[in-house]
Amino acid sequence: MLNRFNQLLDFFLPRLCVSCFSRLDYNENYICNNCFGEINKPDLIRLQHEYNRKFADDKIISGFTSAFVLEKDKALQHLIHSLKYNENFRIGIYLGKIVAQLCREIIMEWNADYIIPVPLHHLKKAERGYNQSFYIAKGIGSTLNIKLSHSKIKRKRYTSTQTALSLVERRDNIKDAFELKNTRSVHGKKIILVDDVITTGATISECGKILLTEGAAKVFALSVAIAD
Ligand SMILES: [Zn+2]
Incomplete structure (x- = not known):
């Protein structure tokens, strides 16, 4: 029909x-x-390498996976661009469902209690009215039956754009930029943080740090894509 x-x-x-x-x-x-x-998919070796490079040192993120590799001017970039800038938030739900299908096995192994989307990156996007990661998280959660947490990560201050910064500068730029609203549902829980694209991992690590400070048991990182 x-x-x-x-x-x-x-x-x-x-x-x-x-x-x-x-x-x-x-x-x-x-x-x-x-x-x-x-669209390129990372193999297990690439994923392990990315984990070691981005997350192994600071011991905040317990596990990480990503469905795709983002390549400049290729199909996935067009899809994410349309999600972010053409008010096409349904693409977020669509991508979330695909991520859930492709990464089902590892996500189910994490046995997480809640999903929390990473907040918007820049003030400009906040003005646009929606957080694309929220819709990606919704698509993942509805497919795998994992609830979105009532706790929300908020930006305390707006950081300058990350694009032109080195890894160390990015970490400094993003440091202590977040706070958690409604912390009760985080205590003792295993949480999956969801973002559209993970580049250095600095943003998602800072969000993870807040969750652990508020008593989360474990934090995992999940994204539609990794980018260089
Ligand atoms: Zn086409």
């Missing part, structure tokens, strides 16, 4: 792939199967 409705809708109002702009088939969403198939 729904497929037939989509077919009818596609006939009058064709939907286009966010990456190659070809017409989407009625059973495709946001991105065509061709473009989707070209």
